Amino acid sequence: xxxxxxxxxxxxxxxxxxxxxxxxxxxxxxxxxxxxxxxxxxxxxxxxxxxxxxxxxxxxxxxxxxxxxxxxxxxxxxxxxxxxxxxxxxxxxxxxxxxxxxxxxxxxxxxxxxxxxxxxxxxxxxxxxxxxxxxxxxxxxxxxxxxxxxxxxxxxxxxxxxxxxxxxxxxxxxxxxxxxxxxxxxxxxxxxxxxxxxxxxxxxxxxxxxxxxxxxxxxxxxxxxxxxxxxxxxxxxxxxxxxxxxxxxxxxxxxxxxxxxxxxxxxxxxxxxxxxxxxxxxxxxxxxxxxxxxxxxxxxxxxxxxxxxxxxxxxxxxxxxxxxxxxxxxxxxxxxxxxxxxxxxxxxxxxxxxxxxxxxxxxxxxxxxxxxxxxxxxxxxxxxxxxxxxxxxxxxxxxxxxxxxxxxxxxxxxxxxxxx
Numbered sequence: 001x002x003x004x005x006x007x008x009x010x011x012x013x014x015x016x017x018x019x020x021x022x023x024x025x026x027x028x029x030x031x032x033x034x035x036x037x038x039x040x041x042x043x044x045x046x047x048x049x050x051x052x053x054x055x056x057x058x059x060x061x062x063x064x065x066x067x068x069x070x071x072x073x074x075x076x077x078x079x080x081x082x083x084x085x086x087x088x089x090x091x092x093x094x095x096x097x098x099x100x101x102x103x104x105x106x107x108x109x110x111x112x113x114x115x116x117x118x119x120x121x122x123x124x125x126x127x128x129x130x131x132x133x134x135x136x137x138x139x140x141x142x143x144x145x146x147x148x149x150x151x152x153x154x155x156x157x158x159x160x161x162x163x164x165x166x167x168x169x170x171x172x173x174x175x176x177x178x179x180x181x182x183x184x185x186x187x188x189x190x191x192x193x194x195x196x197x198x199x200x201x202x203x204x205x206x207x208x209x210x211x212x213x214x215x216x217x218x219x220x221x222x223x224x225x226x227x228x229x230x231x232x233x234x235x236x237x238x239x240x241x242x243x244x245x246x247x248x249x250x251x252x253x254x255x256x257x258x259x260x261x262x263x264x265x266x267x268x269x270x271x272x273x274x275x276x277x278x279x280x281x282x283x284x285x286x287x288x289x290x291x292x293x294x295x296x297x298x299x300x301x302x303x304x305x306x307x308x309x310x311x312x313x314x315x316x317x318x319x320x321x322x323x324x325x326x327x328x329x330x331x332x333x334x335x336x337x338x339x340x341x342x343x344x345x346x347x348x349x350x351x352x353x354x355x356x357x358x359x360x361x362x363x364x365x366x367x368x369x370x371x372x373x374x375x376x377x378x379x380x381x382x383x384x385x386x387x388x389x390x391x392x393x394x395x396x397x398x399x400x401x402x403x404x405x406x407x408x409x410x411x412x413x414x415x416x417x418x419x420x
Contacts, residue, residue, distance in 0.1 A: 003083065005122065011069060013122040016095060019072060020084050029165035031133040033089050034140055035150040037157035049090065058094040062116075065108035066091060069124040071139055073131040086128070086136050087143030095120045138175040153201045159186045180337070188214040196226045204230050205312040212317060221324065228320030233312035244303040251299040255292040261285045338377045345373045364394055 003018035022032045035049070060067075070088035074081060085092060098105060098116035106112075107119045131139070144150050150158075162172055169183050176182075189200060189210045200210040209229060216222040265285040312320075336344075349370045352360035360366065368390050375386050 004127070007124070010126050010128065012125055012127050014070075014072065014083060014125040014127070015122055016092075016099065016120055018083050019070070019092060019123075019125075020082050021089060021092070022084055029133060029162075029167075031084070031086075031136040031140075033085075033087075034137070034144060034158045035089065035154055037161065038151050038154035049093075054090065054094060057090055058097060061091065061094050062098060062103055062105040065106045065119075066095070066123055069126050071143065072125045072127055073136055074127065074129040083125075083127075084136075086131070087140050092123075095123060134171065134175070141175050142177070151203075152207050153203065155207075156186060156189060156201065159183075160190060163190075185211045193219055193222065195223050199226060199230060199312075203311055204233070205317075208314055209312050209317045212314070224324045225317070225321050228323050229312040229316045230320075232316040232319045233310065236316060237310050241303065244299065248296070248299040248303050251292070251296045255289070255296050258285070258289045258292040262289050341373050341377055346370055346377070349373075367393055 003015040005013040007013060022030070024032050024036055068088075068091075070092060071086040072083050073086055075084050076082050099120055101116065103116040104113050105116050105119050107114045128136075128139075159172070169180065172178075172183065173180070185207060189197070189207065191214050192200065192210060196205075196210065196213050199205050200207070205213070205226065213222050213226055213229075216225065262282070262285040265282040269282050346369075348360065349366040351357075353363055353366050353370075356363070361369075371386050371390050371393075374380075375382075380386070
């Protein structure tokens with residue numbers, strides 16, 4: 001392929017205009033940058049493609065060149081063969097703009113400045129010729145995980161897309177390296193009504209809040225709590241911004257005073273008053289200016305962070321729920337799966353029984369725990385069967401003397417279950 005100049009192993013120089021960016025698939029499963037699932041035009045409106053982030057990245061490439069190779073794969077055959085980008089879309093789009101504007105930039109090979117169209121005619125890429133769509137998605141996810149996150153909206157839309165195309169939990173976990181609780185949370189968010197889901201997708205509530213809202217069965221109550229959550233979030237953020245704006249103003253005033261003190265100290269040191277100036281006064285004043293400058297930067301970052309954090313959080317949800325219902329929202333129910341039950345309950349109990357470790361619990365109690373947990377794991381719903389097995393293993397029950405007591409217990413259990 002003329003567009004590729006091999007360097008070593010899987011590393012090559014690839015002509016920029018030959019690299020294709022995958023569009024969002026119209027139907028069926030195909031590879032696309034997970035970042036593009038945020039909505040809008042593929043890859044443009046996703047998190048990390050905002051003007052500020054792209055301007056900063058472009059400035060870095062102009063000053064230092066591309067620090068890391070892009071990841072690409074070869075798709076198609078013969079005349080239809082294409083070089084498709086897997087990871088590095090933000091960098092590629094920056095390079096496109098640099099070439100379009102022919103911005104003077106740093107050439108890492110010559111260590112000199114040169115026109116952008118020439119410097120970035122080719123870029124270094126790692127080429128994976130036989131990568132499947134699923135494996136390409138995995139590479140893209142891991143690349144994004146070490147850069148700017150793709151955002152909750154893109155996470156959710158990607159999750160729904162994978163679900164629609166038959167991806168299993170195991171496949172999605174292998175791609176994203178996330179946890180099973182993330183899968184369960186996304187499944188719950190998918191059950192939300194359109195109003196609440198849109199507030200989540202537009203960044204007005206976070207994923208935890210969306211999952212808790214999904215547990216509210218009544219649509220009207222859920223929507224009312226969701227709206228109240230957003231109102232509380234808006235008021236909270238507004239108050240935080242005002243507070244941090246005030247702290248930033250104070251820090252700037254302190255910086256201005258420190259600057260003035262430094263000017264005075266430098267003037268005295270150079271004037272006839274130099275003998276009256278204590279040693280190190282100018283140095284101390286310069287240090288005060290440095291400290292004040294760092295404080296201003298710190299307060300500015302805090303203010304900017306408040307501006308960005310507009311999402312409703314669990315704190316806002318609690319406040320909104322109290323207004324609508326007069327009580328706190330119910331916590332999400334976490335389901336324990338068989339492997340976790342075995343790891344956390346059955347295996348430790350068996351080990352304590354074998355080692356006769358009475359610090360964990362009485363052997364008799366531990367045996368009952370093992371039997372109950374085993375029944376749960378195996379789907380056995382007969383408590384009577386579990387207790388019969390327990391009595392046999394423990395061997396402490398006299399069948400003649402306690403038969404009536406056991407029957408009374410079983411009858412009581414059956415009556416209670418029927419009443420429920």
